[in-house]
Amino acid sequence: MATFMTGTTSGGQAKGSGATVSDTVTSAWLNARNNGGFVLLSYELNSKTNVVVIAEGEGGIEGLSAAAQSLPLNSTVLWGGVATDSNTFKHVTFIGEDIGGLARGRASLHKNAVLNTIEGCVGEIDLAAILSTAEFPPPADEPETTKSSAALTLAHAPSPSFAPTLAPTPAPNPMPMPTTPASATAKEQALSDAAFLTTFGMSKEAFAKLPKWKQQAAKKKAGLF
Incomplete structure (x- = not known):
């Protein structure tokens, strides 16, 4: 669980950039390294010049992503560091879409x-790429297009008293379910741990815990099929 910091933090080291x-x-960073965690600044x-810790916690990239999503990202500048599953440490930089040119x-x-x-x-992790995998909403129980089609069918269906009697027709053979091409699976399995982290913004173990629909969306965005 992330710990969010509030209030003013006095003291600090002046850097050449201002x-x-x-x-x-x-x-905070030493604690994050020792516990496989993260720190956000x-x-x-x-x-416009004082940089402070705004969140820290455990959980590596997953913990970092969860903490970042609770912030007003469009108007936020973030830096930080995070421990990855491969026992390496990466920098993090993020500048929100609403940040103006001077800022x-x-x-x-x-x-x-x-x-x-x-x-x-x-190296550095693109926080925006990590968060993009959480931007896809889960599928609804029934797609809107299906609901609309059903309503349209009922609106134009004939009254039961005037409905014609139709001879039953044999049920068509079920369409085969689409399968993921073998080449796409081969591409995914061929990715090294480092390449997988760069492509999806998370480790293979963390990716495997995602819902199937979110995995498919991330694979599609990465161009694996």
Whole structure:
């Protein structure tokens, strides 16, 4: 479970880019590394330069994703670090869609100074790509098109007293269910752990725990079929 930080954090180290990183960042990141967790940073409330810890917790990439989804992402700048399932550590950067040009440039300017405080990371994870797998709504019990078709059929159906008597017709052979091409399965199985993490934004073990519909949506987006 993520712990969210509120209030003002005093103290910090001034960086060459103009960012001032809170003294709590180092200890929060050390705790995240020791426990396979994550840490999320952002600007302090009403500040354009002070960077503070806004969330930390366990659960690696899954915990990070859950914590990020509870934030107003469109108007948020995030940095951070996360432990992956392969016992490596990755940087995280995210700039919301509603962030203006000047603020976006400032966030990019502060990025290296902030991430240099989170030591031991190799490479960076695209948080937007990770969150995209959670953007697909679960399928409804009955698709809207099916409901509309049923309503249309009932509206134009003849009255029972005038309905013609039709001879029964043999039931057609059921259509074979589509199957995933063998080439798509081969592509997925051929991905190394690192390639799988880059493609889907999560480990194979975490991906296997997703609902089937969400797996299919992620595979389709990755171009595996």
